[in-house]
Amino acid sequence: MGEIYAKFVSQKISKTRWRPVPPGSLQTAETFATGSWDNEENYVSLWSIGDFGNLDSDGGFEGDHQLLCDIRHHGDVMDLQFFDQERIVAASSTGCVTIFLHHPNNQTLSVNQQWTTAHYHTGPGSPSYSSAPCTGIVCDNPEIVTVGEDGRINLFRADHKEAVRTINNADSSTLHAVTFLRTPEILTVNSIGQLKIWDFRQQGNEPSQILSLTGDRVPLHCVDRHPSQQHVVATGGQDGMLSIWDVRQGTMPVSLLKAHEAEMWEVHFHPSNPDHLFTCSEDGSLWHWDASTDVPEKSSLFHQGGRTSTFLSHSISNQANVQQSLISSWLSTDTTKDRIEITSLLPSRTLSVNSLDVLGPCLVCGTDAEAIYVTRQLFV
Numbered sequence: 001m002g003e004i005y006a007k008f009v010s011q012k013i014s015k016t017r018w019r020p021v022p023p024g025s026l027q028t029a030e031t032f033a034t035g036s037w038d039n040e041e042n043y044v045s046l047w048s049i050g051d052f053g054n055l056d057s058d059g060g061f062e063g064d065h066q067l068l069c070d071i072r073h074h075g076d077v078m079d080l081q082f083f084d085q086e087r088i089v090a091a092s093s094t095g096c097v098t099i100f101l102h103h104p105n106n107q108t109l110s111v112n113q114q115w116t117t118a119h120y121h122t123g124p125g126s127p128s129y130s131s132a133p134c135t136g137i138v139c140d141n142p143e144i145v146t147v148g149e150d151g152r153i154n155l156f157r158a159d160h161k162e163a164v165r166t167i168n169n170a171d172s173s174t175l176h177a178v179t180f181l182r183t184p185e186i187l188t189v190n191s192i193g194q195l196k197i198w199d200f201r202q203q204g205n206e207p208s209q210i211l212s213l214t215g216d217r218v219p220l221h222c223v224d225r226h227p228s229q230q231h232v233v234a235t236g237g238q239d240g241m242l243s244i245w246d247v248r249q250g251t252m253p254v255s256l257l258k259a260h261e262a263e264m265w266e267v268h269f270h271p272s273n274p275d276h277l278f279t280c281s282e283d284g285s286l287w288h289w290d291a292s293t294d295v296p297e298k299s300s301l302f303h304q305g306g307r308t309s310t311f312l313s314h315s316i317s318n319q320a321n322v323q324q325s326l327i328s329s330w331l332s333t334d335t336t337k338d339r340i341e342i343t344s345l346l347p348s349r350t351l352s353v354n355s356l357d358v359l360g361p362c363l364v365c366g367t368d369a370e371a372i373y374v375t376r377q378l379f380v
Contacts, residue, residue: 001288002377004345004363007065011036011043013366015080018359019046022085028376029359031068033088034366035077037354042077044090044100044109045070049362049374065374071100071109079177081139083158087112089144095119095131097146099158115156115163119148136177138186145186147175153188155200167198167205177223181230181247189220189235195245211251213243222266227274232328236264236279242289244330254331257340260285262352270358273379275329278363280353286365288378290341291329346373 014037018029030049036042046068075094083089088100088109101112117124119132132150139145143164144156151171154163174191181187184200185208193216196207213220219238226232233245235253240260243253260281270276275292346353351368364374 001343001345002375002380004347004373004375005064006371006373008369008371009034010370011039012368012370013354013372014038014077015355016364016366016372017080017082017088017355017357018362018364019082019085021359029362032357032364032374033080033082034372035073035080035090037076037078037093038368042073042075043070044073044077044080044088046088046102046107046109047372049376065372069102069107069109071111073098076133078133078135079137081137083139083144084141087158089137089139091134091137091146093133095134095148095150097134097137097144097154097156099144113158115154118146118154118156118163119150119152121150135175136188138178138180140180140183145178145180147178147188149174151175153178153186153198165200169205170198170207171196174219176219176221179223179225179233181225181233187223187225187233187247189223189237191219192217193220193237195220195223195233195235195247197247209247211245211247211253214252221263224267224269224277226269226328226330227271229274229328232330234267234269234277234330236260236267238263240264240281240283242267242277242279246331257289259287265352265354266356268356268358272360276358276378277330278356278358280356280365282352284346284349284351284353284367286345286353286356286373288343288345290343291332345375 013034015035017033019031032047034045048066075092079091081089086102090098097115097118099113100109119134121130121132122128132148134146134148136147142158146154153167153170155165157164171190175188178188186198188196193213195211197209199208220235222236224234231248235243242257242259244255245253260283262282264281267279277289280286353367356365361378362376363378366372
């Protein structure tokens with residue numbers, strides 16, 4: 001990997017997301033959004049990655065990320081997703097879901113649409129009304145799905161004032177994250193180690209499938225679906241383990257990989273190169289997992305900053321027989337032939353790395369140390 005550049009921004013960063021590049025475009029990612037948390041005033045901000053290369057006083061590379069614009073956000077930013085090129089959806093700890101619109105001609109952000117009581121413990125209008133944090137969102141224009149601490153799932157459409165569909169008691173525990181499997185189907189993860197698949201074509205309030213880690217009910221914090229093999233899903237949770245699931249096969253993970261020393265906050269398959277996966281953790285680390293099989297007989301190495309190597313153990317169990325030719329590299333279990341190479345991307349441990357995003361050769365992450373790290377050369 002090429003150099004990774006830090007910029008200190010005087011606010012704890014909870015979420016970082018690249019603005020998508022237009023379909024068919026050859027340009028690389030150049031604009032990203034951040035959300036903050038645990039500050040006196042929180043903001044949703046847009047940045048341009050600008051030029052790189054200035055050495056700072058510590059001998060590290062100072063990133064030249066330029067703040068394009070920002071807007072105050074009521075509550076902590078719990079999740080952040082681009083809806084399209086101009087619109088960003090933010091989830092708040094107040095239970096509110098907001099669409100912000102970027103005006104590039106004068107570099108401002110404005111509130112485009114808002115659902116103020118998307119998530120709540122006791123209903124709006126009652127004297128004992130109490131909001132619940134909205135913990136996760138996923139967008140597939142024109143639809144937005146939100147999940148929350150209240151165990152509720154909402155399906156919104158841009159330009160509709162009310163939710164199109166709400167599953168009120170979808171979960172008795174906290175829902176932490178959500179992703180689309182196929183367009184009418186979503187997958188949620190919760191605080192008792194369960195994955196649940198929901199089909200919006202069905203009228204009931206029951207999931208169509210439940211998968212779970214056996215034994216300890218370890219809270220799951222994050223989920224991502226393989227971009228081209230929609231049955232392959234990665235999750236991370238409170239124990240820092242990386243779990244790979246095949247939702248067609250059984251109810252348990254296919255692979256359990258020993259990973260971080262504390263909570264894993266996010267996991268992302270690379271959108272165009274999905275043999276590569278990225279995770280970040282409360283323990284202050286940011287890891288690149290390479291399961292590509294083009295390196296013959298490569299050993300399972302762990303690189304600290306790409307320099308030193310130690311062996312990493314992983315236990316893989318419960319692999320059902322799937323046609324070998326169709327198997328994703330993440331579902332393979334022959335650990336002698338198929339090793340995973342792991343690289344630590346940050347030069348040193350920091351406070352919690354809360355969020356990351358990857359697009360093309362570019363990666364961005366945000367930390368509790370009030371820093372944003374960017375690299376444009378992931379695969380160098």
